[in-house]
Amino acid sequence: MTIRKVGMSVVLMASALLLSGGMAYSEEPVPLPQVPADYAGKHMPAGGWTDPKAIAEGAKIFTGEANPLVNCGSCHGKDGKPVKKGARDLRDPKNTTRFSDSFWFWRVSEGVPKTKMKAWKQFLSEEQIWQVMAYEHQFSHENKPAEHTDYKP
Template structure:
């Protein structure tokens, strides 16, 4: 009798998790790499997350209007929805709230090994990298500037 109750309970819990969306994918749980020492001190300039001029310039860079060799939208999509396999969905706050400003800077500057994400540090100034980051950050906030206070390490 006990074995039957346990089996039914486990089955019911599994169904409840599936129906509630409570199962996490491996991608949701994957740890992010630690920021190298060279980038650990990088922080968004004051007001940079919400500066309309910086965001506008970041959008031009993101879409390839500044330099045709740099076109983030070709993988991440014009609205942050991936168009190429492996690209992060920048509309999903589960992704963007995990990134510290120094982590984000590091990844844009150096690219991501074993992916199509190229390093932009040779083609963009530090200011331009921050502008792109501020623009990308809006995707996870319904297209509105946000101060990144939702960052959760």
């Protein structure tokens, strides 16, 4: 094979790789599983997304201050920027707006199969789960309390 043919082959393979990678990133997100009946009726208590006391308690839970066995920041980072591979970036609105409050509650409670996200229901009460969710929700809203009205199924 001549040098010219080798060069042309490399260019073609690189182009194919770039084009296929671009298509992979343009696909729609994988559909979310249906929330189990036990969790489908659970919703953030009225005013919970913006309640300063709930958010303050959520911060203590998130950082491990409330319970050293629960430290969300050890994976999701102190500001929602993941520090461990596979953890969701809680600063990215795409990672919070696609979850209903009941879906999010379910995943915090039961964990996420085939990931390192553990079930936290044995360590946290329902109230504490709502509190940590309210705190986490701020990361995708410029670190300010916000209602979860941006949810888009």
